[in-house]
Amino acid sequence: MSAETIEKTVVQKPSEALLSKRRKKLVTDPLVDENPITIQVLGICSALAVTTQMKPTLVMAISVIFVVVMSNLAISLMRNTIPSRVRIIVQLAVVATLVTLVSEVLKAFAFDMYKELSVFVGLIITNCIVMGRLEAFALGNKPYDSMLDGFGSALGYSWIILTVAFFRELWGSGAVFGIPVFEYVSSLFGPDFKLATNGLMVSPVGAFVILGLIIWVQRTKTGYVEH
Amino acid sequence: MQQSNAYIITFSVILTVILGLLLSGTSQVLGPMQKEAIALDQKKQILGAVISADEISAMKPEEVNAYYASHIASTVVDVNGKEIAGATAEGVDVAKNYKKPVEERQFPVYIFHEEGDPAAVKSYVFPLYGAGLWDAIWGYLALDTDMNTVGGITLAHAGETPGLGARITEPGVQARFEGKEIFDEAGELVAIQMQKGEGKDYSANPHQVDGMSGATITGNGVNNMLKNYLGYYQAYIESKKTPAAVATL
Numbered sequence: 001m002s003a004e005t006i007e008k009t010v011v012q013k014p015s016e017a018l019l020s021k022r023r024k025k026l027v028t029d030p031l032v033d034e035n036p037i038t039i040q041v042l043g044i045c046s047a048l049a050v051t052t053q054m055k056p057t058l059v060m061a062i063s064v065i066f067v068v069v070m071s072n073l074a075i076s077l078m079r080n081t082i083p084s085r086v087r088i089i090v091q092l093a094v095v096a097t098l099v100t101l102v103s104e105v106l107k108a109f110a111f112d113m114y115k116e117l118s119v120f121v122g123l124i125i126t127n128c129i130v131m132g133r134l135e136a137f138a139l140g141n142k143p144y145d146s147m148l149d150g151f152g153s154a155l156g157y158s159w160i161i162l163t164v165a166f167f168r169e170l171w172g173s174g175a176v177f178g179i180p181v182f183e184y185v186s187s188l189f190g191p192d193f194k195l196a197t198n199g200l201m202v203s204p205v206g207a208f209v210i211l212g213l214i215i216w217v218q219r220t221k222t223g224y225v226e227h
Numbered sequence: 228m229q230q231s232n233a234y235i236i237t238f239s240v241i242l243t244v245i246l247g248l249l250l251s252g253t254s255q256v257l258g259p260m261q262k263e264a265i266a267l268d269q270k271k272q273i274l275g276a277v278i279s280a281d282e283i284s285a286m287k288p289e290e291v292n293a294y295y296a297s298h299i300a301s302t303v304v305d306v307n308g309k310e311i312a313g314a315t316a317e318g319v320d321v322a323k324n325y326k327k328p329v330e331e332r333q334f335p336v337y338i339f340h341e342e343g344d345p346a347a348v349k350s351y352v353f354p355l356y357g358a359g360l361w362d363a364i365w366g367y368l369a370l371d372t373d374m375n376t377v378g379g380i381t382l383a384h385a386g387e388t389p390g391l392g393a394r395i396t397e398p399g400v401q402a403r404f405e406g407k408e409i410f411d412e413a414g415e416l417v418a419i420q421m422q423k424g425e426g427k428d429y430s431a432n433p434h435q436v437d438g439m440s441g442a443t444i445t446g447n448g449v450n451n452m453l454k455n456y457l458g459y460y461q462a463y464i465e466s467k468k469t470p471a472a473v474a475t476l
Contacts, residue, residue, distance in 0.1 A: 049389065081238065082238070083230045083234060083235040083238055084230075085230070085235060086235055086238075086239060089239075090238075090239075090242060093242060093243070093246055094246070097246045097249060097250060100250055100253075101249075101250070101253055104253050104254060104257050104261070105253075105257065107257070107261045107264065108257040108260035108261045108264060109260065109264075111261075111264035111265070111267070111268050112268075114264075115268070115383075118385075118386070119386065202390065203390050204390070
């Protein structure tokens, strides 16, 4: 018996490194080349809605990362038992449960943030990035890889919305994370100098403009064209 | 892979039970903390009508509780202005009372006074509740001791449009109510009306405030809410008017 087990371990493939080249690609690809917002154009709704300020945007980003990673993990663990005919509703149930958990935790520990994000936390359920990753990846891959994939996609989403929020808050409210940058800069140039803020940036239109500029810059650099 | 119906149903039932247990468990564990957060938020809103938002946001939760305890007394009255014995203002759910007939409703009153001295009243804070464009709106209105001049207001909403109706939560919009008056010169209750359009100067009219562009229906909701609730509290307000204030009318 013992000899047989030894033989088996010898035959077994050497296990893949925890962060092999392939796995790194799972995380880094969605950051630029396969970015869910700028390339796949998913999750636009929340990218427009929550990005007026950095703080709620950061909370939103963390929430999305949590939901995508955990739902990818859960679905990937169940992937061989999920009946294919009801797989969409199973995915929805898992995602909805996770989103409700996030919402409840926010309500208990960050009530102000809960009020500010209000309906948009609940709307993570309908964020196409979540379901998209479940369908495209978690259903056919191992748990660890699925988590990495989800993490990468959510990170790709996060850095875009954080960038949009940075410029919207800076130009719209003259602040970053609530710190009045414009006020400080203006005071450097004497009492009569005042940097003006742009009301357009506070409205969703501002998000469209910034997002468009980001996509423009990105596609100029990567040379990506729609097919 | 095609599974049998029995398998699909069993799978769904097990999944539902697991997810259900997970959710109800979380709700049980977090429930007390959420209640605390909601109570704290209510205190912040009440205080928001009498002190500035910056001051409140600078306070830690314990400080808010302490400040509230030493500065706010409360009572509950009915529509005739009579105090209801045995009811605590913090225990009254204004939203639930909103559904009852006016005669049966309980109306909390929060009394803002000098630190530790409930007799030295600085202003009276009245809860408001009503409907905006999409969902409920509510708030707290502070009246100075002349029972006519608005000391401040906080407004909140459940689902007004961000950037339009949701602007009622902005300090800039709420500041428009400060110093306005709810009774006209003849002593009739006229409340305060938010006007249509934005950017006009209403400083000459004590009963009108500048509107919110694109959010007229939310503005009307605020107007109705003010008119209704000041009407409900009118008996109490009249009873608290100091003789001096009445004499000038």
